[in-house]
Amino acid sequence: MTLTLLESPSVLSAPRARPPRARPLRVALAGNPNCGKTSIFNALTGARQHVANYAGVTVERRAGTCPLLNEPGELIDLPGTYSLNAYSPEERVAEAELLAGPDVVVVVTDSTQLQRHLVLLVQVMQLGANPVLCLNMADEARAAGQTIDVEQMERLLGFPVVETVGHRGEGIDRLVAAIDRAARNPVERHKLVLGEDLDRALDDIARALPPPARPEQGAAWVATRLLVGDQRQTRRVAALDGGEEAVALARLHRTRLEAATGCDIAVFVTERYFGFVDGLLREVRHRPRHVDTRQLTDRIDAVVVHRLAGLPLFALVMFAVFWLTFTVGDYPMGWIDAGIARLGEGLSQLWPEGSDSPLRSLLVDGMVGGVGGVIVFLPNILLLFLGLAFLEDTGYMARAAFLTDRLMHRFGLHGKSFIPLVTGFGCSIPGIMATRTLENERDRLTTMLVLPLMSCGARLPIWMLLIPAFFPPAWRAPTLWMLYGFGIALALLLALTLRRTLLRGDDAxxxxxxxxxxxxxxxxxxLKMLTRSQVYLRKAGTTILAISILLWAATTYPKPPSYQVDAQLAKGELALAPEEVEARRAAEDLEHSIAGRLGRALAPVFAPIGFDWKIVTAMIGAFAAKEVFVAQMGIVYSLADGGQGTDSLRALLARDYSPLVGISLMVFLLIAAPCMATIAVTRRESGSWRWALLQLGGLTAIGYLLALVVCQLGRLVI
Amino acid sequence: MTVRLVECSRGDQVRILRIDAGRGATLRLMNMGLGVGATAAVVQCSPLHGPLLLSHGGTEVALGYHLAEKILVEKD
Incomplete structure (x- = not known):
């Protein structure tokens, strides 16, 4: 139904006064996904922005300051939403931000999609906000032959309307001026017409609202939410004095309207939103009939999402991204590694040679070594994010979700689970953060929980050490592939199990x-790459720094009162080079330390899966960061050079352990105990320790059980 | 001819007659421009109960098989 724009005085559009502002101007940016809102936000704020999380939900909160405005202003980029129907965390967050009453709400729309995108504007108007309408991507609309009578639109709506081309910065000056204008002259009442029957019902409900539930702005919104039976608003209003009456009235109107129209009330209301938009566009938009702005896209998609060629093509693209990430990333990794080594040496020189100052050890071995070990992966992370951001901005990433949806569905996952899982091969942390794109909480949790099974980049050094130690050359490459494949298979199986047990529920x-x-x-x-890596870097500076210090202490203290190797040397039982003596001392240090003792204490637990105290001690280190396992093994075996993947360490491993223990070790390290940083991120992204600890405990238990099966069955066979 | 959306094939032009999905999914479809009465073209359908790809008024929308099952369309 198409509605005409009429003015009707009602309680919903009563004039109101806004108090003068004593704080910075608050501007919120709202818009549909894919409307170019982020490019507008970037153009307004430049680099003056920061990303955080909304408390308790996994929705990103992007805020920034805009220096172009007349008065100091804070900009909030609301998550992209189609509506404010509160069906997803994003929609709930956007609704809450808008209810908090920003001074100006910029509604960003794709000019080629006004019919759909303006529906959000209608809801913003119902909320009684003070809007500025931004018709973005105006160039594309013009190219398709569409013209908008902006002045007429401003007259009809009663607030500023601006055409922009966000990614080229066109019209940003006009948008800034419009925001200033809107801030000075807030809209007093919205001219919103949703049809006589609906308007009357909303007016009726709004009048019945008890004063505390009747904000000066947004009474229409509260009334609408009551009418469609939104649970949270209904509960909130019902709890107020006299609220029951409004709720009952809303129920009455709902029954009546549903009976009259024969359709669901929410669907009916949404149809009226579309009706208002149709009426508005009829007055302001001129365009030739039958314009297809999508010919190119449709033609590309005929190939890219082809039922047969689509998936192989996608595999090729992903392979290219990873190949680039790891080959190009090797160079800066080398530089960073060298830089960290030099920093460590530089710091060491502040103390006299041979000093065993604990502060020196803490700084060099604990902090520089620990944080450095994580920073080394920054180039990989940056490149992977760069590749993914590029694919996302071209529009290809959305196709990946389409292509993999069927496969993922089989295992209780979702098309959108695929990208986070693939990211997990680089590092679990950005992978878990990427699960934010999943709308359904259960899908998101399932993906998050199984994600550490994707063999991450930090585990590669472990495989490089262990595989050659236990397998002949011809078997090495297949073993590595099998490890990755085993991780993937297990992740899918586990996802299916989770969806059938703990996270049961209808598919979204x-x-x-x-x-x-x-x-x-x-x-x-x-910009996308930088804002995402920022979170990773911040983690290296906080969580990982703290863990590094703890771990350093655990592997350093308490010190043995004296060294056996010194005693042996004094007795003349040994003749060793100075660096060998150092290495023996380091091994004794570790054995005597908390970590070493813990390793010994825990050894009996791990005996059934073939591990001795040395492996267990090294694994304690691996819990901080997987790659630490290699360095710790080197220390336990007191290799002078730390044993980073050296042949001598491999020879020692092959001497001390059977290939069966080798396999059991790899199975355990692949599955069990994702690193501390992963647990911390899972805790933050899932919003509770419960899931983080389940991930830790569950994966460790599964890793142990599978290693046990390998070990015991192997022993029977051999 | 009235059929379920899943019975359509690549290249078909369809008009939506009825949506038997829940409120959330129906509203989401409407927000994507796929309410009752909307016309769309089937751009792609995947084998073995995979998702469908519809093109409508300059927008491409991917629909899972189980949702497409609940949409009744008229195709010419």
Missing amino acids: PFVMELPPYRQPTLRSVV
Whole structure:
């Protein structure tokens, strides 16, 4: 139904006064996904932005300051949502931010998709906000032959309307001026017409609202939420004095309207939103009939998501991204490694040679070594994020979800689970953060929980040490592939189990808009990469730094009162080079330390899966960061050079352990105890320790059991 | 001819007659421009109960098989 724009005085549009502001101007950016909102946000704030999380939910909160405005202003980029129907965490967050009453709400729309995108504007108007309408991607709309009478639109709506081309910065000056204008002259009442029957019902309910539930702005919104039976608003209003009456009235109107129209009330209301938008567009938009702005996209998609060629093509693209990540990333990794080594040496020189100052050891071995071990992976992370941001901005990533949906569905996952899982091969941390794109909480948790089974980059040094130690050359490459494959298979199986037990529930219906293919801009891709890696770096500076210090203490203290090797040397039983003596001392240090004792204490637990105290001690280190296992093994075996993947360490391993223990060790390290940083991120992203500890405990138990099976069955066979 | 959306094949032009899904999914479809009465083209359908790809008014929307099962369309 198409509605005409009429003014009707009602309680919903009563004039109101806004108090003068004594704080910075608060501007919120709202818009559909794929409307180019982020490019507008970037153009307004530049680099003056920061990303955080909303408390308790996994929705990113992006905020920044805009220096262009007349008065100091804070910008909030709301998550992209189609509506404010509160069906996803993003929609709930956006609704809450808008209810908090920002001074100006910029509603960003894709000019080629106004019919759909303006529906959000209608809801923003119902909320009584003070809007500025931004018609973004105006160039594409013009190219398709569409013209908008902006002045007429401003007259009809009663607030500023601006055309922009966000990614090229066009119209940003006009947008800034419009925000200033809106801040000075807030809209007093919205001219919103949703049809006589609906308007009357909403007016009726709004009048019945008890005063505390009737914000000066947004009474129409509260009334609408009551009418459609939104549980949270209903509960909130019902708890108020006199609220029951409004709730009962809303129920009455709902029954009446549903009986009259024969359709679900929420569907009916949404139809009226569309009706208002149709009426508005009829007055302001001129375009030739039958324009297809999507011909190119449709043609590309005929190949890219082809039922047969689509998946192989996708595999090739992913392979290219990973190949680039790891080959190009090797160079800067070498530089960073050298830089960290030099920093360590430089710091060491502040103390006299041979000093065993604990502060020196803490700084050099604990902090520089620990944090450095994580920073080394930064180039890989940056490159992987760069590749993924590029694919995302072209529009290809959304196709990946489409292509993999069927396969993922079999295992209780979702098309959108695929990208986070693939990211996990680089590092679990950004992978877990990438699960944010999943709308359904159960899908998100399942993906998060099984993600550490993707063999991450930090585990590669372990495989490089262990595989050659136990397997002949011809078997090495297949063994590595089998390890990766085993991880994937187990992740899928576990996901299926989780969805059938703990995370049981209906599948979220898979509906996803595939954005048109676009040429990405360097600026947007680089910004995306930087804001995401920021979180990783911050983690290295906080969580990992703290863990490194703890671990350093655990592997350093208490010190043995004297060294056996010194005693032996004094007795003349041994003749060793100075560095060998150092290495023996380091081994004795470790054995005597908390970690060493813990290793010995725990050894009986791990005896059934073939591990001795040396392996267990090294594994304690691996819990901080997987790759530490290699260095710790080197220390336990008192190799002078730390034993980073050296042949001598491999020879010692092959001497001391059977290949069966080798396999059992790899199985355990692949599955069990994801590193501390992963647990910390899972805790933050899932919003509770419960899931983080389940991940830790569950994976460790499964790793132990499978290693036990390998070990015991192997012993029977051999 | 009235059929379920899943019975359509690549290249078909369809008009949506009825959506028997839950409220959340129905609203999400409407927000994507796929309410009752909307016309769309089937761009791609995947084998073995995979998702469908619809093109409508300049938007491409991917739909899971189970949702497409609940949508009744008229195709010419």
